[in-house]
Amino acid sequence: MYNPANPLIIQSDFSVLAEVHHPEFETVRVDLAVFADLEKSPEHIHTYRITPLSLWNAACAGRKPEAIITFLEQNAKFPLPDNIRREIGHYMARYGLVKLLAQAPDISAAGLGFDLPTDEYLFLYSHDSPTITAIDRQKDIRKHLAGRLNENTLLVPAGKRGIIKQALIRIGYPVEDLAGYIEGEPLAIHLRETTAAGQSFGLRPYQNEAVNIFHANGLATGGSGVLVLPCGAGKTVIGLGVMAQVQTNTLILTTSTTAVRQWIRELLDKTSLTPDEVGEYSADRKDVRPITVTTYQMITYRPEKDGPFPHFQLFNSRPWGFIIYDEVHTLPAPVFQVTAELQARRRLGLTATLIREDGRETDVFTLIGPKKVDIPWRELERDGWIAPTVCSELRVPMSLDLRLECAQSGDKIAYRLEAENPAKLAVVKDLIANHQGESILVIGQYIKQLEILAAELNAPLITGKTASAKRDELYEDFRQGRIPLLVVSKVANFAIDLPDASVAIQVSGAFGSRQEEAQRLGRILRPKADGRGAYFYTVVSKDSREQEFSHHRQLFLTEQGYQYIIRDV
Structure with a gap:
């Protein structure tokens, strides 16, 4: 039971304080993350929050309130407040009551x-x-x-x-x-043992387990939910594994045309599906086939601001039995409306993080399904499935003129000025020089800043204005090593398969977005052919709003066990 030498302080406001330097911290952190969310992560004490949603996800995963209360009691410095014991039981009993x-x-x-x-x-x-x-x-x-x-x-x-x-x-x-699901139109889908490219293929143990947990032998207890795994862990392959279980017409929604084509490549490379059975529904093509892959942007396009969504008809264009929502944390609000009407179809959400900056996590829980799998990133790193990564935050001073300009500007403008700090260029150049021979991504938020960097670094630039065909060409050149350095905007945050990228240099971001931080780290997590590790650098202006936002951005990755090396330059 409680002991002043234990690592946790549990407070009546549902916050949990965890002592970072305690010898049991790493073990306790993993169990705590199952039913609580990390809110703050300063050097010595991390603050977690127990919420109804975090408890409902734990209940869905089979955790019992008695086990959670016992865990807290065994690791608490002081007696557990009575309301915590009572409310954990109360909230967890709500899941399954109706x-x-x-x-x-x-x-x-x-x-x-x-x-x-x-x-x-x-x-x-x-x-x-x-x-x-x-x-x-x-x-x-x-x-x-x-x-x-x-x-x-x-x-x-x-x-x-x-x-x-x-x-x-x-x-x-x-x-x-x-209530179960309609089966949709049957479609024979089998996973290959040897890919079309001639490589041996099979699901990894954790991928196979994720497929089985989601499918649940076809019972009504399975068939809807979210699988949370880090980038590089093969979420697409898990999606293919579920498709091979359900054997039905499938609609796949993802984040970009580039991601659409990556899905199609994986489908044709690793399953028995033929090109005639797989369709791309994009601005370039409108092929509706037994397996159809499209983008959220395509689905939510409408010619007039308050007009109808003409591509919503895709949801009813075939007897889909299964819908995959890739990067489900980016699901646009209008698609929630359609998804509410699609509850009779099996639904799979794939993501590296369930964090939504708009606070609609409960809608994902309700309409896509509860969290069925959440594999700790460090666990996959330990087993060699994702690359070991060193995270660093480099703090760059601002000139006196820039500091004065920021002081006289509104918060939003000041943040942008800090993010575009010209002094960052020299730091980026030094980092690139230190990683000669590696595949490097420079990632940022602001196009003007990225254009300057691309020109100074003599590197190709990919933004939202870059044509899909040109993007695909540049990504392929990067994969093949013909281009060692790419400068990319936020279009590269999601679903881009760049397996050999080993260095990411982040020069600006979307304020305090934890989601974006996790996705950007994910660009370099795929295991490298030679077994080397990866490096993730965040370059921020010192003593600025950007530095404050950067701390908040790091929360999710801190929860996963990553530590940032802080260095002034």
């Missing part, structure tokens, strides 16, 4: 005034009748219901499946959706 079923036992439609076509309705059930009564009394929920069947069951129109789940989680009832 279930959505395709059939409910001993249901009679007597008194409804109509026959009950079972394919048009679902059953919202709880063994606790007061819970059902409380839900039925909520006006915003009751308007979506078709009636109450008995003291334990409410009737839900099948088309309201997603809306009901969203409404219920807002009042603290995360629904366990066991």
Whole structure:
């Protein structure tokens, strides 16, 4: 039980303070991250926060409140506050208290005034009748219901499946959706043992485990959820593995046309699918086939600001049985609207981090599914599946003139001026000189800054304005070693496969985005053919807003066990 020599302080406001230099910190950190989120990470004490969503994800992963309370008690310096013990049990008991079923036992439609076509309705059930009564009394929920069947069951129109789940989680009832799925149009898909390129292929143990956890032998307990793994861990391959299990027409949504073509290359290289079965739906092509890959940007395009989304029809263009949301943390708000209507299809979210800067993590939990797998990055590094990485923050002084200009500017303008600090150029040049012979990415937020860097470094530049064909050409030249250095904007944050990139130099970013920090590190995490490690540098202006934002950006990676070497230059 509690002991002043233990590493944790658990407070009644649901914060948990972890002593970084404690000999048990690394072990405790991994278990703590299962049910709490890291909020602050200064040098000596890290602050975690226990939230309803973090507890619901833990409950879905099979964690029991008794086990979490025991863990906290065993590692606490001081006695556990009574409200913490009580509320952990309370919140975790909420997951599964309300279930959505395709059939409910001993249901009679007597008194409804109509026959009950079972394919048009679902059953919202709880063994606790007061819970059902409380839900039925909520006006915003009751308007979506078709009636109450008995003291334990409410009737839900099948088309309201997603809306009901969203409404219920807002009042603290995360629904366990066991209503099952339509199978979609069958499609034979098999994984190759030898790729089309002639290389031996098979799922790694953790990839196979992730596939099996998601699929759950085809039961209603599987088939929807999010798998969280670091970039370089083969999330695309896991998606292929699930497709081989479900054997159905599949729609894949991802972040860019480049990512679309990477998915298509992987599908044709590692599965039995033929080119006639795989379609690209992009600005260049509109091929709708049994496997169709498109972008979030394509789906959410509309000619007029308040007009319809013309490409939403893609969701109904074939009898999809499975939808993959790649980089699900970037899912645009309009797609949530469509996804609420797609709850009868199996849904897989793939991501390196569930952090959303817009705070819509509960919508991902509700509409895509709960977190089913979350593999610690350092665990995969230890086993050699991703490259060991050294992270450094280099602090560059600002000139007196720049400091004065920033002091006289608004926060947003001042941040940009700090990010574009001209003194960063010399630091970037020194880093590149120190890594001669390696594949280097220089990544930034501001196009003017990147144009100057590209010109000074005599390196190609990729931005959002670079044509897809030109991007693909430059990425391929980089992969093949014909280009040792690329300057890239935020378009390279997601789903870009550059296996030999071993150095990333970040010169500016989107304020305090933890998500972006994780994705950018991910550009260099794929294991290298010669076994060497990777280097991630963040160049910031010293004593600035940018430096403060940089600390917040690092939170997620700190939670994963990465430490930043801080150095003034």
